[in-house]
Amino acid sequence: MGLDLELQDIHVLVTGASGGIGLETVKLFLEQGAKVTAHYNSNSTSLHSLGSQFSSKQLFAAQSELTSVSSVESVFASAQAHFGLPVQILVVNHGIWPPQDTPIWEMELEQWKRTIDVNLTASFLVTKHFLRCLTKADVKDEDKAKANIVYVGSTAGRFGEKGHSDYAASKSALMYGLTLTLKNEIVKIAPQGRVNCVAPGWVRTPLAEDALRDPDVVYRALATTPLKKIATTYDTAMQVVLLSSTKVSGHVTGQIVNVAGGMEGRLLNKPDDI
Template sequence: MPLDLELQDVHVLITGASGGIGLETAKLFLKQGAKVTAHYNSNSTTLRSLESQFPSTQLFSVQAELTSESSIESIFASARAYFGLEVQILVVNHGIWPSQDKMIWEMELEQWNRTIDVNLTASFLISKHFLRSLAKDEVKDEVKMNANIVFVGSTAGRFGEKGHSDYAASKSALMYGLVLTLKNEIVKIASQGRVNCVAPGWVRTPLAEEALRDPDVVYRALATTPLKKVATTYDTAMQIVLLSSTKVSGHVSGQIVNVAGGMEGRLLNKPEDI
């Protein structure tokens, strides 16, 4: 029998739920009996597999552009109307990673602004409206008992990532500035509210598969990783679900859980560079 994390009928909103980590996270929450609002930006095709496995009373899919504050407001309004319950757990999983390597002196301001807007500003907006929805007078204390946010960061936010300063900066801001501040603010609304972060390294998602076909990419990714393997989406998603559970993580807040096989840093130089 699977471990009961006491998430039955708890309302969870997952941003970027149609991607690899988001989809796996949604599936694990649904298996725990949670009510899941699954956000997607443009393509909901992958969510159909969940719709065929779980009843409509458990799963609600919603499209939104998360850099738009009015779109975010509509997510919470429609999710509340669908389930008749405020969102209690927020998983901030969405994000973009521009694939072309660009040193900072080569990077256009347009790329920098877009990455910061999607990865950081949109995370601020969704967190703001999540907490605002819980702060309403009519929200009962028992609804707030499970209140928490789990952000999805990255090893890029811890170690940096050459050629991707925009992405690394956005993830650092989430992992350190936002998490460590919001853990102190959420308790003003929900006395037992928590905020944490999961920080994966390389993960075998559909978007990463092409890069991981290159042996040099795999070597450089694993050169400082004791476990010598690339994570699965399950590895990351399970940590998200465990952190969100008040039953098993009720006294854990302000933490960054690195899901990266023990990675110690980046391999910066090839032999010919030395």
């Protein structure tokens, strides 16, 4: 990335950093000279390649179960201890998407609770602790001015997703309830603090590859998308990094940036359904 986004030595925490979008986001931040705490839940294998390119002075991999209060507190404490400064930018990227298509009248309460716990409650806990740490942060005003949060939502949170009401509801809550509320709260702690959200549609990640081998899935994903392409992880990660930069997005807050090729909605019916 040739553009200097003035992120050098800024401490960034990226949740869900071992997945496709998270890994690309971490890489872009590192290339900008940021100090990155890369959170993972159970598998850090994908982070190893970055570890061979960037030193521990720039990259710190931290395991945490984000639905646990004590585990969230621990990851922030270890991140601050490692780099010697508090987290200044939080990217909330983790999440699960149960693959089975289940209408809500058939959905088990256990599935609903699990999706909400991971996607929404864990995001609440991470956000809460980030802002709590920010209230206690002993950093220069100009550093605190760069404090911001970027959530990774989904077009499912905007248009809904048949068979995935749990996922769609969790992403809507991030995109609208939290983003639009916290933009008004963060400024009580950091007067120039910002909160935004990036909402991708289908993204070509390792987890999506199997589904995208089905021509019908690709057709339904692109039927209302003018650009007629599946997003890359770079497409989404770049928007996350740009929004996090005070230099280029310093007067942007409370916004949802849809990275979905101009998608207008979801194709509900196949030809046989009509």
